[in-house]
Amino acid sequence: MNWGVLLFPGSNCAEDCFHVIDSVLGEPVRYLWHKDTDLGQLDAIILPGGFSYGDHLRPGAIAHLSPAMTAVKAFAEKGGLVIGICNGFQILTEARMLPGSLLQNKGLKFLCQDQTLKVENASTAFTSEYETGDVIICPIAHNEGNYYAKSETIAEMERNGQVLFRYCDPQGLVNDSTNPNGSINSIAGIINRQGNVVGMMPHPERSSDSVLGLSAGKGVFVSMIKHIQTLNS
Amino acid sequence: MTKKKADMEENLWRKAGLTDSEYELLTKHMGRAPNVVELALYAQMWSEHCGYTHTRPLFKHFLTTGPRIVQGPGENAGIVDIDDDEVITFKLESHNHPSAIAPFQGAATGVGGIIRDILAMGAYPIASLNSLHFGHPGAKGHTRWLISEVIHGIGEYGNCVGVPTVGGEVRFSNAYKGNPLVNAMCVGFMKKSEIKKAIATGVGNSLMIVGNLTGRDGMGGASFASKDLEDENDEDRGAIQVGDPFMEKLLIEACLEVFAEDYVVGVQDMGAAGILSSSVETASKAGNGVEIDVALVPKREEKMRPEEVMISESQERMLLIVKKGMEEKVNKIFHKWDLHAVVIGQVTDDGFYRVLEDGKTVGEVPVWSLMDAPTYVLEGKEPAHLAETLKFKNEDVEIPKDLNDVLLKLLASPDICSKTWVYRQYDHRVQMNTVVKPGSDAAIVRIKGRDKAIGITMDSNGRYCYLNPKRGAMSIVAESARNQVVSGAEPIAITDGLNFGNPEKPDVYFQLEQTIIGLSEACRALNTPVIGGNASLYNQTPEFGSIYPTPIIGMTGLVKSLAHVTTMEFKAAGDFIVLVGETKDELGASEYLDRIHGLVTGDVPELDLELEADTQKYILETIRSGWIKSAHDVGDGGLAVSLAESCIQGKLGAVVTLDTDLRSDSLLFGESQTRFLLSVAEENLDQVINEAASRGIEAAVIGRATQEPIITIHNNGLKLVDVSLDDCSNAFNNAFDLLMKADA
Amino acid sequence: MLKAIVTVMLKKGIFDPQGRAVQNGLKSIGFEDIKSVRVGKQIEIDLETADKTAAEEKVHEMCDKMLANPVVESYSFTIKEI
Amino acid sequence: MLKAIVTVMLKKGIFDPQGRAVQNGLKSIGFEDIKSVRVGKQIEIDLETADKTAAEEKVHEMCDKMLANPVVESYSFTIKEI
Numbered sequence A: 001m002n003w004g005v006l007l008f009p010g011s012n013c014a015e016d017c018f019h020v021i022d023s024v025l026g027e028p029v030r031y032l033w034h035k036d037t038d039l040g041q042l043d044a045i046i047l048p049g050g051f052s053y054g055d056h057l058r059p060g061a062i063a064h065l066s067p068a069m070t071a072v073k074a075f076a077e078k079g080g081l082v083i084g085i086c087n088g089f090q091i092l093t094e095a096r097m098l099p100g101s102l103l104q105n106k107g108l109k110f111l112c113q114d115q116t117l118k119v120e121n122a123s124t125a126f127t128s129e130y131e132t133g134d135v136i137i138c139p140i141a142h143n144e145g146n147y148y149a150k151s152e153t154i155a156e157m158e159r160n161g162q163v164l165f166r167y168c169d170p171q172g173l174v175n176d177s178t179n180p181n182g183s184i185n186s187i188a189g190i191i192n193r194q195g196n197v198v199g200m201m202p203h204p205e206r207s208s209d210s211v212l213g214l215s216a217g218k219g220v221f222v223s224m225i226k227h228i229q230t231l232n233s
Numbered sequence B: 001m002t003k004k005k006a007d008m009e010e011n012l013w014r015k016a017g018l019t020d021s022e023y024e025l026l027t028k029h030m031g032r033a034p035n036v037v038e039l040a041l042y043a044q045m046w047s048e049h050c051g052y053t054h055t056r057p058l059f060k061h062f063l064t065t066g067p068r069i070v071q072g073p074g075e076n077a078g079i080v081d082i083d084d085d086e087v088i089t090f091k092l093e094s095h096n097h098p099s100a101i102a103p104f105q106g107a108a109t110g111v112g113g114i115i116r117d118i119l120a121m122g123a124y125p126i127a128s129l130n131s132l133h134f135g136h137p138g139a140k141g142h143t144r145w146l147i148s149e150v151i152h153g154i155g156e157y158g159n160c161v162g163v164p165t166v167g168g169e170v171r172f173s174n175a176y177k178g179n180p181l182v183n184a185m186c187v188g189f190m191k192k193s194e195i196k197k198a199i200a201t202g203v204g205n206s207l208m209i210v211g212n213l214t215g216r217d218g219m220g221g222a223s224f225a226s227k228d229l230e231d232e233n234d235e236d237r238g239a240i241q242v243g244d245p246f247m248e249k250l251l252i253e254a255c256l257e258v259f260a261e262d263y264v265v266g267v268q269d270m271g272a273a274g275i276l277s278s279s280v281e282t283a284s285k286a287g288n289g290v291e292i293d294v295a296l297v298p299k300r301e302e303k304m305r306p307e308e309v310m311i312s313e314s315q316e317r318m319l320l321i322v323k324k325g326m327e328e329k330v331n332k333i334f335h336k337w338d339l340h341a342v343v344i345g346q347v348t349d350d351g352f353y354r355v356l357e358d359g360k361t362v363g364e365v366p367v368w369s370l371m372d373a374p375t376y377v378l379e380g381k382e383p384a385h386l387a388e389t390l391k392f393k394n395e396d397v398e399i400p401k402d403l404n405d406v407l408l409k410l411l412a413s414p415d416i417c418s419k420t421w422v423y424r425q426y427d428h429r430v431q432m433n434t435v436v437k438p439g440s441d442a443a444i445v446r447i448k449g450r451d452k453a454i455g456i457t458m459d460s461n462g463r464y465c466y467l468n469p470k471r472g473a474m475s476i477v478a479e480s481a482r483n484q485v486v487s488g489a490e491p492i493a494i495t496d497g498l499n500f501g502n503p504e505k506p507d508v509y510f511q512l513e514q515t516i517i518g519l520s521e522a523c524r525a526l527n528t529p530v531i532g533g534n535a536s537l538y539n540q541t542p543e544f545g546s547i548y549p550t551p552i553i554g555m556t557g558l559v560k561s562l563a564h565v566t567t568m569e570f571k572a573a574g575d576f577i578v579l580v581g582e583t584k585d586e587l588g589a590s591e592y593l594d595r596i597h598g599l600v601t602g603d604v605p606e607l608d609l610e611l612e613a614d615t616q617k618y619i620l621e622t623i624r625s626g627w628i629k630s631a632h633d634v635g636d637g638g639l640a641v642s643l644a645e646s647c648i649q650g651k652l653g654a655v656v657t658l659d660t661d662l663r664s665d666s667l668l669f670g671e672s673q674t675r676f677l678l679s680v681a682e683e684n685l686d687q688v689i690n691e692a693a694s695r696g697i698e699a700a701v702i703g704r705a706t707q708e709p710i711i712t713i714h715n716n717g718l719k720l721v722d723v724s725l726d727d728c729s730n731a732f733n734n735a736f737d738l739l740m741k742a743d744a
Numbered sequence C, D: 001m002l003k004a005i006v007t008v009m010l011k012k013g014i015f016d017p018q019g020r021a022v023q024n025g026l027k028s029i030g031f032e033d034i035k036s037v038r039v040g041k042q043i044e045i046d047l048e049t050a051d052k053t054a055a056e057e058k059v060h061e062m063c064d065k066m067l068a069n070p071v072v073e074s075y076s077f078t079i080k081e082i
């Protein structure tokens, strides 16, 4: 399957995503450039983490207006798989490809740490490798990860199974004390209604290369690969 | 010359920070009196900051070569060989004075500056570290604000630029109350063939400036940085430099793309004294001259005077020496990243440093003379306090009744406690190479695609150097190397940051000289040459006096296989705990005396460098043999604290039984050197003990790790410590949060 | 030339942790009778034009497209000659 | 009750990378004739007092002590009744 990692100026985690797809998973992958309007033949696009445009103004505020984002939107409208990780998630909300917005962490500090997540819906193209209720470790590293949306929007997403991951403790407990950043309902990752666009603050790629001691996040990418394989077969 | 005119000029050179004799010397070099532009050039290049006027003569003590040393001091950063035609380059730099005034920006630009040094070598920056020294935060908030802002600044810059901040240290003493220390280190990786130098070869080649626009930032910072904070005034400060990590990230990407082509002959970052020092240094190395037209420099502000343009310290700028004819190609690559590379001058053959404005010469001096800053060798005098502190005897203090309480207090000491509060604000994982994250002894960063990694540490101990400058300095190098070997790394080389008070004071000069001698001796013994460094002098304030003499060591080591990577925490209940090295009746200079008795006194523990080297070799080899499950050095707070740290991180208890005649406080909290705490599985225990015996190294089984979450320590049948793991963990893990509590 | 001064604030009802922190900070140094603090952005834009009506329209567009995120923020601005 | 609206901006001459990034961002989506952009903070403080003169003094003090770092930032404010 063909992967693309979209590079904005300041996308620090592009190489990390590339490394996981290429060296860990052995899949074909190339970089996409933010100024390009034609992204070529692709099965999945990763919007990587980092500080596109230095996070100036708001994270994602400048990046989402890039020419390549028009192409990403068109790709998603045709059903292509898009995953935004950390800054990528912020860009997807700024581009209104996902509902809500990511505000500054409640504690007002950047947070870099291992984080346990509960898989809330394992029947998507991005989570089929997990069981609903699984607890996985996926590091976070962000200053604006505090997910906010209007209460109607939240209720609708909850009803539709659009919440993919929630922050929790190692036992799977979800409450205020296990919520690192103040996100409503401890939301860590969501999927759009159509089921092909995902945004998540935790970094599955940082939990994919076992040399670094974690590998539970790999399931996200493996799920995507299996989904495409099923489609193509 | 009329009397009046002479007076004016006198004022001018003194204002610029030059002494009368320096002024005389430069007029001799020039063969005439300088104009304002020329005076500014000398004032900058001959400052302590650029010219190392007080420290350069002392550098002769350093060992700077060795089998793995590819580049010693003299370039932007030193380079060491890590096999497979791959090298790493690293350096540290202080940003003390800027951080005292504008802590967020000061610390942030410190990080940015050292990253550009690494970039200038042609390397990709792969890791940052920082060493921070503050006063104790009192009830009122200034110090707490400083701490918070400095850490925030380091985090924001590092996180945004995409270089993981993998380690460092934070230490506290009121010696730093008015004058905090902020030293940042960066490590870069490249292939040997990719090394770049700061050299302006090839007459006719172009000088191109890339990155940010030039403004009046940090005006005079180069000479300002060498002045007392006490006689600083608003005017001296000029505008504070503001860091732009986003620009730096673009610079890294664009520069490395340009370096991959055959377009540039030399690279230099712009640090202190900006365009001036970067271009003088490159020209001097090549034995060439350069000319620069200030009108060509892209500026952010209007009506900048030529000397302002030359010495501005606007951040995120680099100087490239580009082959004639390749300028457009270079610019094209920068353009892709929405940057521009602009020609501002040429390499010339006449050996002059020439400043033009719109083609008209406004300053012209011999390049060599700018690089030839006069140096000062002064007479040191032993600081008066030593006569008093060296008299200290252990009997001067009483052994506290409740040793559990002492242990908990030490675990909560700001020097010792967990720094999670700090490093969770740093992205220490971006680039996905951080195998051992902050919180263990050395940070371990892997080299992708290879079965190897590098160990990186930063260490200092101002109190040790205050109480015994030479041995204190030796201890820091030894401790750094211990942190490397316990992590499975073979120490390779160091970079040093010399943070001192005013060297013109004889006692400070004594500290400076003795410290350098101490560093040198230890580096020779442990085979870790000095490949670069930085000096920050004049760290003092009228209110709090001089800082402790504070050399800071940044060390790198090579982990030859990822299988050797070892961390400090106990791994399994039942594993045997082995103490390597001899514990003596040494309380002097300890964290224990300072925190528990409120005494900064005594002599620094003895250090036998030969034994140190042998013991380290033993530790490394047993780790490489796969016999060791955890390894930790015994450092601040002594044996009990190290034991507790291994328990806390491993979430295991321990039962330890000792059999010595030592005072219980020396035994538990004394800081005798050259000691290590290992945990070993039963099947390897004999090998570990026998190997030590065969090398004449002391190693004894002192206990076992336990499932039961309690730490007990007995001596001669007497129970000295009996404390729950929870209490230890809470003391250790919560202390920094509590310290910063008022930080809303 | 014209200067547009744009203010972007979090919408009412959305918790502003920074405002809360500033309030607590002020309290801790003795400023007690503060009911609430909110922190937002002020963006000053110098425009090379003299046409105020056109400028107004433009600034509106800038805000809608980039300067504010309507999901969480509201904006207002004034324009003056400089 | 009174509302103090405090504006904190980087001092003139001090480089504002955020302003520059916003300017470039606006340019890239077609807003060309912008001379400069500077980004600062707006802090809205609701004070439980009716005494405007006293409030003014207080807000000055807040700015000097906490809201602005005089080395890099300058501030101004207005106070109105609410």
Ligand SMILES: Nc1ncnc2c1ncn2[C@@H]1O[C@H](COP(=O)(O)OP(=O)(O)O)[C@@H](O)[C@H]1O
Residues within 6 Å of the ligand: B129, B130, B131, B132, B165, B166, B167, B168, B169, B170, B415, B416, B419, B422, B423, B426, B437, B438, B439, B440, B441, B442, B443, B458, B459, B483, B635, B636
């Ligand atoms: N300023 C800092 N930045 C990042 N990591 C830090 C900092 N201070 C301390 N650490 C990390 O905390 C751990 C313990 O630090 P320290 O107690 O100084 O270690 P040691 O005594 O072994 O040198 C190390 O992993 C160190 O890298």
Ligand SMILES: [Mg+2]
Residues within 6 Å of the ligand: B440, B441, B483, B633, B635
């Ligand atoms: Mg250590």
